[in-house]
Amino acid sequence: MAVYEIFLMLAMAMVVSAIDGTWYDARATFYGDMSGGETMQGACGYGDLFKQGYGLATAALSTALFNDGLSCGACFEIYCNNDPQWCIPKAGSILITATNFCPPNYAYRGSWCNPPQKHFDLSMPMFTKIAYYKAGVVPVRYRRVLCSKQGGVKFEIKGNPYWTLVLIFNVAGAGDVNAVKIKGSNTQWIAMTRNRGQNWRTNLVLTGQNLSFQVIVSDGTMVEFDNAAPAGWQFGQTYDGGKNF
Template identity: 55%
Template sequence: METGSRRSCSSPAAGRLQTGLRAAFFIVSLRWIVLPATNAQSAWEVTEWTTGARATFYGGSDASGTYGGACGYGDIFAKGYGVQTTALSSALFNNGYTCGACFQLRCDSSNCYAGSSITVTATNYCPQGSFGGWCDSPQRHFDLSFPMFASLAPTVVGVIPVQYRRVSCSRTGGVRFMITGNPYWILVLIYNVAGQGDVRSADIEGTNTGWIQMNRNWGQNWQSDGPKELVGQTLSFRVSLGLGGQSKTFPAAAPASWQFGQTFEANGGLNFT
């Protein structure tokens, strides 16, 4: 089975940091009063503006090169994420559990556009061992799509200090479930998740079964190893998010006629808030 891509970094161009470089630490802002992350919060959990990160970019000016990725979304345009995406360093990626979460970033540098800020979804991983160790733990780094970086600063800058915080994700329509696998092994990609966005647990239920706990395979792909009994049954899902632990049930999300390779949207556009 194909697994998520792990992006690698290229070496810097002479005289400046190369675009696409995975950066690391953060310069404290002099413009805003910023609350630092507390010891009780992990890097990916902060909801107040916090220091300690940098941003670079990768891919083309149209965000080409950002498809695929370690979160399992594949074609991020078809999935509704567009160009508003980022890859995360290890400290933020949380072994893939942060996939789907939304972050707001703002820049504090004379090289940035005054008052600029962006909101992006985590869709990829900036790997350990990248050039210069920019994405190694405990560095906090956002490797943005080209258009998102260009919204904060001229791309010739290459790397900028940013402040960041977790924010609620805004999505169109309901949570979506893409079902792949075979009668003996089922894999469900859960995406288009609003609210906190990062799925931490998932259960599946057939018409004639109880709830079956699913295990995270990679990114936001969740698997059940005993799906033979689920074939030909209407499927419901129960999904819990990470930050705040909000949980919601999506009844009869897939009809009894479902087939592997199909995607289903929650009835009535049901989603998190």
């Protein structure tokens, strides 16, 4: 068997493992009010989810689903399942992006986010698309799906002149970024380390250089974003990679 064929088989296996399309059982609750203000600044490291394009179609995941932050950016299809009292008839399904963590509460054995339970804590507007408000908690079925996003992948650059932190968001395809490399106009490709959720860090001084990125998502797909940030980039600014997965 040719090396290329082996590589193709491995790549296909990675896709199956990341997006298998199988429906699984879980439960869902909701938090907050209709404004969705509580969706900001979650464990995935995102900021203003409205400005970043996620809006209210988001969820906090329990430990069993959050995967130590590796699931940040992944997309799920969810529907209310087999509860005629609380599921809205013919409501269909919702699509959400994982942007936060629902922490366990070990002092309360019945906490829905305690391991090993699979649980989605939705914004109220998303919850009430599939279930009645008074339900509080409902059984659901979910599956991983490909993310559909508008525009290119975004890179928000933070940090200071001595280290650079990059938040990567608005990622289509598999959605959950697993590895990142950065390249200045005067450097080779450098592997970044995950700081928190989808924030990636390097300790190299990169000010005054064009910045390029290689981003790999969980299905093994890699996209290169050449000169995504110009030499005059500034901390606190966001740059559009111009393409997506």
